[in-house]
Amino acid sequence: MPHSPLRLILDGQALVSNWRWLDSRSGSAACGAAVKADGYGLGAAQIVRRLAGAGCRDFFVATWAEADTVIDTLGGASLSVLHGVAGEDIASAAASPARPVLNTPRQVGLWKQAAPGRPCDVMIDTGIGRLGLSPYEARSGLLDGLTIDTLMSHLARADEQSEMNSRQRAAFAALAEAIPARRYSLANSAGICLGADYAFGLTRPGLALYGGIPRGEASGHIRQVVRVEAQVVQRKPIPAGSSVGYGATFTADRERELAILNIGYADGYLRGFSGRGRAFFEGAVLPVAGRVSMDLTAVLADDAPNLAEGEWVELDYALPAAAAQSGLSQYELLTTLGRRHRKEWR
Numbered sequence: 001m002p003h004s005p006l007r008l009i010l011d012g013q014a015l016v017s018n019w020r021w022l023d024s025r026s027g028s029a030a031c032g033a034a035v036k037a038d039g040y041g042l043g044a045a046q047i048v049r050r051l052a053g054a055g056c057r058d059f060f061v062a063t064w065a066e067a068d069t070v071i072d073t074l075g076g077a078s079l080s081v082l083h084g085v086a087g088e089d090i091a092s093a094a095a096s097p098a099r100p101v102l103n104t105p106r107q108v109g110l111w112k113q114a115a116p117g118r119p120c121d122v123m124i125d126t127g128i129g130r131l132g133l134s135p136y137e138a139r140s141g142l143l144d145g146l147t148i149d150t151l152m153s154h155l156a157r158a159d160e161q162s163e164m165n166s167r168q169r170a171a172f173a174a175l176a177e178a179i180p181a182r183r184y185s186l187a188n189s190a191g192i193c194l195g196a197d198y199a200f201g202l203t204r205p206g207l208a209l210y211g212g213i214p215r216g217e218a219s220g221h222i223r224q225v226v227r228v229e230a231q232v233v234q235r236k237p238i239p240a241g242s243s244v245g246y247g248a249t250f251t252a253d254r255e256r257e258l259a260i261l262n263i264g265y266a267d268g269y270l271r272g273f274s275g276r277g278r279a280f281f282e283g284a285v286l287p288v289a290g291r292v293s294m295d296l297t298a299v300l301a302d303d304a305p306n307l308a309e310g311e312w313v314e315l316d317y318a319l320p321a322a323a324a325q326s327g328l329s330q331y332e333l334l335t336t337l338g339r340r341h342r343k344e345w346r
């Protein structure tokens with residue numbers, strides 16, 4: 001394999017420790033793991049293997065194509081496909097060990113016809129206005145004859161202090177009384193932080209597994225999982241008055257030292273970090289100078305005299321801080337990574 005000048009350093013112990021914390025916060029409910037979008041960019045198959053090894057028994061992906069990438073690593077754990085079934089999926093879905101999460105009357109009809117009696121999950125929209133049957137549809141008899149493993153709903157504002165949370169919780173609790181299922185599930189990462197009332201029988205964290213801090217309750221407990229490192233392509237001094245990057249948005253006030261890093265927006269280091277991000281080398285902080293470009297980013301290296309061509313620097317990618325620097329959400333920061341980086345689990 002050719003050498004890659006970019007790498008993600010992934011901390012397997014932090015991943016498992018985050019899952020264990022979320023599991024303990026889930027009280028008596030089981031704690032699953034959302035591994036859609038290739039495990040939020042970190043590599044779904046590795047995440048499933050590691051969390052299944054730690055005792056996680058329930059995984060969630062978005063599509064059947066994603067299900068294919070993890071089906072062989074489940075080791076007997078269950079897998080749910082959040083987008084349900086389209087006509088194109090139904091034959092392979094009916095033969096798969098994974099379960100669809102049925103979201104629409106048409107999906108319910110397809111499943112009843114193609115896989116009568118086979119377990120499925122069902123999503124009800126209690127207010128997020130995204131996927132799911134309305135509570136009215138769910139109570140209309142439409143679900144009669146299905147074998148529902150997990151009945152679920154999804155919170156819209158769990159990362160905020162909002163009375164919408166308790167309203168959605170109450171609506172879901174009422175549905176759980178009315179609709180028979182093996183178990184019930186409402187909370188994502190932020191929902192787990194809201195307390196045991198929100199856990200029902202199964203929780204579905206994603207973000208916090210991967211080091212995201214959805215709410216204050218998680219800080220101090222959730223550990224950083226991913227570190228982003230890039231190699232220095234060039235180091236050079238620039239004279240006072242010279243500019244850096246497209247648009248010449250940075251001008252050197254005096255002679256400065258620049259290090260040009262092998263990372264840019266095509267690597268998921270998006271332009272929001274222009275003039276605002278930073279990198280670390282041997283304890284020195286290297287601020288981003290000027291605009292991030294497609295494959296390159298310049299940092300000021302005056303405080304890192306030993307930083308030479310070919311050295312590796314770490315980008316500041318602690319998720320809450322990087323979100324504040326870049327104006328991106330912690331979710332976007334994770335899911336834009338991973339395409340060009342070599343992944344090293346440590």
Ligand SMILES: *Cc1c(COP(=O)(O)O)cnc(C)c1O
Pocket residue numbers: 034036082154187188189190204205206207208
């Ligand atoms: C993505 C997703 C989750 C996980 O959410 P996080 O906020 O990342 O914890 C849980 N449930 C559903 C339905 C999802 O789509």
